[in-house]
Amino acid sequence: TMDYSTNDSKSTSKNKVVAVVGGGLVGALNACYFAKRGFQVEVFESREDIRQAKIVKGRSINLALSHRGRQALKQVGMEDTIVSKGIPMHSRMIHSLNGTQSPIPYGKKGQVTLLMQRLDTPHSAETYSTTKLNFAHKLLNWSTETGAMTFLRADGTKEEIQADLIVGCDGAFSAIRKQFLRQSRFNFSQTYIPHGYLELTMPPINGEFAMKPNYLHIWPRNTFMMIALPNLDKTFTCTLFMPFDEFENVTTGDQVIEFFQKYFPDTIPLIGADALKRDYFRLPAQAMVSVKCSPYHLSDKCVLMGDAAHAVVPFYGQGMNAGFEDCLVFNEIMDQLNEDFSAVLPEYTRVRVPDDHAIADLAMYNYVEMRSHVNSKWFLFRKYVDNTLHMIMPRTVIPLYTMVTFTRTRYHEAVKRWHWQDKVRNDIVHSSLYKGL
Amino acid sequence: TMDYSTNDSKSTSKNKVVAVVGGGLVGALNACYFAKRGFQVEVFESREDIRQAKIVKGRSINLALSHRGRQALKQVGMEDTIVSKGIPMHSRMIHSLNGTQSPIPYGKKGQVTLLMQRLDTPHSAETYSTTKLNFAHKLLNWSTETGAMTFLRADGTKEEIQADLIVGCDGAFSAIRKQFLRQSRFNFSQTYIPHGYLELTMPPINGEFAMKPNYLHIWPRNTFMMIALPNLDKTFTCTLFMPFDEFENVTTGDQVIEFFQKYFPDTIPLIGADALKRDYFRLPAQAMVSVKCSPYHLSDKCVLMGDAAHAVVPFYGQGMNAGFEDCLVFNEIMDQLNEDFSAVLPEYTRVRVPDDHAIADLAMYNYVEMRSHVNSKWFLFRKYVDNTLHMIMPRTVIPLYTMVTFTRTRYHEAVKRWHWQDKVRNDIVHSSLYKGL
Numbered sequence: 001t002m003d004y005s006t007n008d009s010k011s012t013s014k015n016k017v018v019a020v021v022g023g024g025l026v027g028a029l030n031a032c033y034f035a036k037r038g039f040q041v042e043v044f045e046s047r048e049d050i051r052q053a054k055i056v057k058g059r060s061i062n063l064a065l066s067h068r069g070r071q072a073l074k075q076v077g078m079e080d081t082i083v084s085k086g087i088p089m090h091s092r093m094i095h096s097l098n099g100t101q102s103p104i105p106y107g108k109k110g111q112v113t114l115l116m117q118r119l120d121t122p123h124s125a126e127t128y129s130t131t132k133l134n135f136a137h138k139l140l141n142w143s144t145e146t147g148a149m150t151f152l153r154a155d156g157t158k159e160e161i162q163a164d165l166i167v168g169c170d171g172a173f174s175a176i177r178k179q180f181l182r183q184s185r186f187n188f189s190q191t192y193i194p195h196g197y198l199e200l201t202m203p204p205i206n207g208e209f210a211m212k213p214n215y216l217h218i219w220p221r222n223t224f225m226m227i228a229l230p231n232l233d234k235t236f237t238c239t240l241f242m243p244f245d246e247f248e249n250v251t252t253g254d255q256v257i258e259f260f261q262k263y264f265p266d267t268i269p270l271i272g273a274d275a276l277k278r279d280y281f282r283l284p285a286q287a288m289v290s291v292k293c294s295p296y297h298l299s300d301k302c303v304l305m306g307d308a309a310h311a312v313v314p315f316y317g318q319g320m321n322a323g324f325e326d327c328l329v330f331n332e333i334m335d336q337l338n339e340d341f342s343a344v345l346p347e348y349t350r351v352r353v354p355d356d357h358a359i360a361d362l363a364m365y366n367y368v369e370m371r372s373h374v375n376s377k378w379f380l381f382r383k384y385v386d387n388t389l390h391m392i393m394p395r396t397v398i399p400l401y402t403m404v405t406f407t408r409t410r411y412h413e414a415v416k417r418w419h420w421q422d423k424v425r426n427d428i429v430h431s432s433l434y435k436g437l
Numbered sequence: 438t439m440d441y442s443t444n445d446s447k448s449t450s451k452n453k454v455v456a457v458v459g460g461g462l463v464g465a466l467n468a469c470y471f472a473k474r475g476f477q478v479e480v481f482e483s484r485e486d487i488r489q490a491k492i493v494k495g496r497s498i499n500l501a502l503s504h505r506g507r508q509a510l511k512q513v514g515m516e517d518t519i520v521s522k523g524i525p526m527h528s529r530m531i532h533s534l535n536g537t538q539s540p541i542p543y544g545k546k547g548q549v550t551l552l553m554q555r556l557d558t559p560h561s562a563e564t565y566s567t568t569k570l571n572f573a574h575k576l577l578n579w580s581t582e583t584g585a586m587t588f589l590r591a592d593g594t595k596e597e598i599q600a601d602l603i604v605g606c607d608g609a610f611s612a613i614r615k616q617f618l619r620q621s622r623f624n625f626s627q628t629y630i631p632h633g634y635l636e637l638t639m640p641p642i643n644g645e646f647a648m649k650p651n652y653l654h655i656w657p658r659n660t661f662m663m664i665a666l667p668n669l670d671k672t673f674t675c676t677l678f679m680p681f682d683e684f685e686n687v688t689t690g691d692q693v694i695e696f697f698q699k700y701f702p703d704t705i706p707l708i709g710a711d712a713l714k715r716d717y718f719r720l721p722a723q724a725m726v727s728v729k730c731s732p733y734h735l736s737d738k739c740v741l742m743g744d745a746a747h748a749v750v751p752f753y754g755q756g757m758n759a760g761f762e763d764c765l766v767f768n769e770i771m772d773q774l775n776e777d778f779s780a781v782l783p784e785y786t787r788v789r790v791p792d793d794h795a796i797a798d799l800a801m802y803n804y805v806e807m808r809s810h811v812n813s814k815w816f817l818f819r820k821y822v823d824n825t826l827h828m829i830m831p832r833t834v835i836p837l838y839t840m841v842t843f844t845r846t847r848y849h850e851a852v853k854r855w856h857w858q859d860k861v862r863n864d865i866v867h868s869s870l871y872k873g874l
């Protein structure tokens with residue numbers, strides 16, 4: 001019994017203030033969406049202006065831009081600019097222990113994933129005259145009753161504003177979300193996985209990429225694995241995923257070399273033995289968390305999007321895409337319900353929670369699957385079966401990866417469909433195995 | 438590679454201060470355990486002295502005392518006193534829609550569950566000269582580095598203490614646990630169920646219980662149900678469990694009567710129509726939450742027990758027992774590891790987390806099971822199968838309920854064993870059904 005009110009409130013949006021907390025990827029995109037609708041937008045970011053900051057290498061996992069993210073950018077006219085700054089990746093490259101490299105395309109020809117650099121991100125928000133970016137503003141407190149917010153500036157002074165809508169885009173450890181936790185009946189979970197990650201840089205050779213660019217390089221080694229992603233400066237960022245207790249077993253430079261000699265011998269000359277010994281210990285292994293919650297809104301004044309609503313582990317390459325699609329879905333509901341926040345916010349929770357939970361589960365599933373039995377052979381075999389099936393029955397069997405990455409099929413519907421397909425696939429895999437394939 | 442140090446540190450325990458935060462059931466029992474070992478114990482409770490408070494009726498769900506809880510009380514010599522103040526319950530009494538009542542014993546003869554009144558609880562802590570109870574002390578802040586704690590007294594003054602160990606027994610919304618959330622790699626979830634509960638009082642008739650005491654009365658009605666538990670003053674507390682949205686459909690006194698006429702007709706004369714119309718709206722339906730987390734300790738200075746570590750939904754009657762068993766298990770590990778907190782705390786996490794998670798899951802499983810298909814017939818049939826199996830194979834098939842309620846089989850082992858038994862049972866149930874039983 002939805003009230004699709006015909007009262008068009010768009011004419012009043014110009015007087016309304018939307019406070020976007022968090023000036024990262026999702027926050028900046030959201031600012032564009034609200035500015036385009038004519039709202040007064042204030043973006044508050046606790047860090048200094050990150051556009052001025054020195055380029056920080058690494059932390060590049062989870063910045064793969066695919067169909068959902070691009071659709072969200074397109075809607076506010078930002079797709080082309082952003083895409084031109086990404087590195088297109090059309091295939092994975094599996095490195096086996098003996099040095100063999102086998103490419104596995106992501107999808108059909110033309111289906112590419114774009115790898116973004118963290119700082120090549122949409123700060124186009126400022127092109128809207130109704131939008132103000134406030135950096136170095138730390139959220140002190142806010143009221144979901146009145147929309148009153150207080151921020152602390154870097155110089156110690158306070159800024160107070162009155163928001164009609166507060167959009168929490170402040171990441172996996174969201175300050176906005178903390179107030180949700182104090183409300184009754186807010187479901188929340190944060191789950192750290194036993195693996196940590198560590199980043200290493202592979203420099204260019206004679207000014208060129210040390211390995212083939214346009215590939216996500218993967219070294220699957222059962223309980224751990226390494227991946228390498230190209231950067232615009234022709235370096236690769238190598239990310240080693242390994243259980244924390246195995247990280248603790250490697251404590252000296254010599255042990256690092258021994259470890260790489262055993263599992264990733266082809267990378268030692270490319271990273272350089274000395275750099276490897278040094279950089280391995282530059283930072284401790286970093287933790288990865290999966291966050292789920294529900295509802296996403298608090299009264300008619302506050303809503304969570306992006307990592308603040310659903311941090312995912314980085315094993316499906318959908319973190320940024322899911323966050324961008326949040327903005328797009330919210331925008332669609334704003335159209336349907338004429339920008340009436342009291343109707344839009346509950347509807348957004350109803351529609352979006354099952355999809356975000358599904359992608360969080362899928363990313364975790366991929367993690368568990370990889371941990372238990374991913375090595376090169378298994379990886380190649382599974383892809384072979386998927387692709388063969390899709391070739392035989394292109395309309396019936398769409399690989400889950402394709403649905404997630406190259407369509408806007410709702411995440412939870414992709415999962416539902418996949419459960420059915422998986423049954424079919426298992427039957428075929430088993431009969432193939434019995435035939436001695 | 439556990440270090441079972443032989444260095445007996447018990448002689449130094451007298452100089453060490455244990456701060457127990459929360460003076461409820463688990464906090465008070467913990468105080469006794471630490472006092473018995475010779476520690477200086479300070480209990481801090483934010484409320485006024487609850488022993489002086491007027492007896493508050495209701496909120497009696499989850500106060501069933503069974504084997505685990507009794508064993509924990511026994512260890513500090515409190516079992517007999519406590520048991521004498523409980524109401525023994527040896528059976529459930531299932532009320533079908535047509536008024537028929539069918540008893541289902543909890544276990545074998547002599548296996549009883551004791552129903553406690555909230556205030557008949559172990560404040561025997563004060564009998565130890567080394568223990569101080571501090572009521573109306575609100576925790577302001579504390580440091581896991583130094584053990585320094587600051588409390589706010591009712592008169593506005595502050596109290597500072599230095600603790601060697603902080604024991605967080607401050608319930609499902611634990612203040613102590615909040616500091617854990619700020620640490621890296623702390624897993625946490627809180628899940629509210631779609632059902633709420635509402636309590637009604639059934640008065641005595643001519644100075645006697647209105648229904649048979651010594652029974653847990655149950656009215657199972659598929660998506661909702663009511664239970665009634667006896668109190669020492671010869672009243673019953675009736676608790677109605679129902680989805681929140683169904684609560685919202687009943688808004689007038691007449692609708693209450695209509696609802697009870699349809700589903701619980703036998704209770705209307707016993708509660709009284711006027712009381713029913715009035716009391717139904719006295720308080721809004723209350724929420725129920727399941728909380729899980731891990732680890733339970735922070736450095737060698739802080740540990741969580743009871744609801745602070747694992748709030749469970751009240752559908753297995755183990756909330757209090759699990760909390761009491763926490764104290765007992767911690768005590769056993771204190772013996773094994775000579776009170777060395779730096780070894781005891783991680784070991785406690787290692788041992789206890791899987792068991793507490795198992796009982797939280799079991800309680801949730803019972804909720805889901807009840808919600809989906811509990812009516813009188815199904816309830817009776819399932820018990821029939823369980824008991825029949827146990828009669829035929831008493832050593833092989835121990836009903837899960839018996840393992841959980843009348844033994845100290847570790848919760849997670851009980852679940853493991855049950856999964857195996859359940860397979861056997863399903864086979865038998867199905868073959869019985871096919872035979873037209």
